[in-house]
Amino acid sequence: DTEVTQTPKHLVMGMTNKKSLKCEQHMGHRAMYWYKQKAKKPPELMFVYSYEKLSINESVPSRFSPECPNSSLLNLHLHALQPEDSALYLCASSQEINQETQYFGPGTRLLVL
Amino acid sequence: AQSVAQPEDQVNVAEGNPLTVKCTYSVSGNPYLFWYVQYPNRGLQFLLKYITGDNLVKGSYGFEAEFNKSQTSFHLKKPSALVSDSALYFCAGEGHRNNRLAFGKGNQVVVIP
Numbered sequence: 001d002t003e004v005t006q007t008p009k010h011l012v013m014g015m016t017n018k019k020s021l022k023c024e025q026h027m028g029h030r031a032m033y034w035y036k037q038k039a040k041k042p043p044e045l046m047f048v049y050s051y052e053k054l055s056i057n058e059s060v061p062s063r064f065s066p067e068c069p070n071s072s073l074l075n076l077h078l079h080a081l082q083p084e085d086s087a088l089y090l091c092a093s094s095q096e097i098n099q100e101t102q103y104f105g106p107g108t109r110l111l112v113l
Numbered sequence: 114a115q116s117v118a119q120p121e122d123q124v125n126v127a128e129g130n131p132l133t134v135k136c137t138y139s140v141s142g143n144p145y146l147f148w149y150v151q152y153p154n155r156g157l158q159f160l161l162k163y164i165t166g167d168n169l170v171k172g173s174y175g176f177e178a179e180f181n182k183s184q185t186s187f188h189l190k191k192p193s194a195l196v197s198d199s200a201l202y203f204c205a206g207e208g209h210r211n212n213r214l215a216f217g218k219g220n221q222v223v224v225i226p
Contacts, residue, residue, distance in 0.1 A: 004156075042203055042216035043157065056212060090156055097212050099145040099164075104156035 003027075004105035006091050012111045015081060021108045023074040023091030031055075031097040032074040034066060035090040037107070043090055049074060050097040081112045115140040117206045119217035127225050132194040134220050136187045136204030140211075146187040147205040147214070148178055157203065163187060174198075194224045 004025045013019050023032065031050050035043035047066040048056035054066065063085075065077040074091055088107040094100035116139045126132050138144055145164055149157040161172025168180045178189045187204060204217040 040201065040219065042219055045213055048212065098210060099207050101147065101159055101162055102214060103159060106156045
């Protein structure tokens with residue numbers, strides 16, 4: 001089983017809203033990732049968690065706040081987003097952080113109005 | 114620094130003909146190389162990877178890729194393309210202890226019936 005699940009599938013929010021994206025995997029993977037993807041472009045890395053600790057933050061604005069409550073769950077808290085933050089947000093997981101296959105979830109399509 | 118290049122924007126191929134999607138890499142040390150496919154409004158789906166060993170790697174759905182160290186290439190191939198292979202294909206690479214995947218820009222593959 002190489003399934004990563006993400007909820008919700010679609011999200012529309014205003015610039016003053018607070019919302020959260022959720023990601024879950026039950027493969028026993030110890031590394032989890034958030035990516036942002038614009039249409040027809042490659043994914044852009046946002047955050048990496050390794051063993052439930054934040055390992056990489058790619059200079060992401062503070063309006064995006066990641067959280068890893070346990071080894072199976074990854075959240076992305078959103079607050080005061082801008083219209084240019086509209087994108088597909090992808091979660092991925094891998095066995096370890098280095099040179100391992102990353103398995104991606106289906107993504108959350110976010111629209112900021 | 115590490116980088117992956119996919120020189121073409123779009124690859125058009127007739128159904129039943131061989132499909133090739135090109136990728137070159139610049140990765141430190143022994144590279145780990147991956148191919149992913151993305152269907153519309155979906156996450157990235159893992160196809161195959163090269164770590165070490167045989168230069169010809171076989172993956173899902175009849176795809177294979179050939180690692181060529183002298184040309185720093187990792188082209189994806191399929192002997193006979195299907196209309197259902199029409200999708201966006203990403204090559205990705207990671208060097209030793211970089212902890213980040215470098216993605217190519219992506220190639221849109223269109224298989225013409």
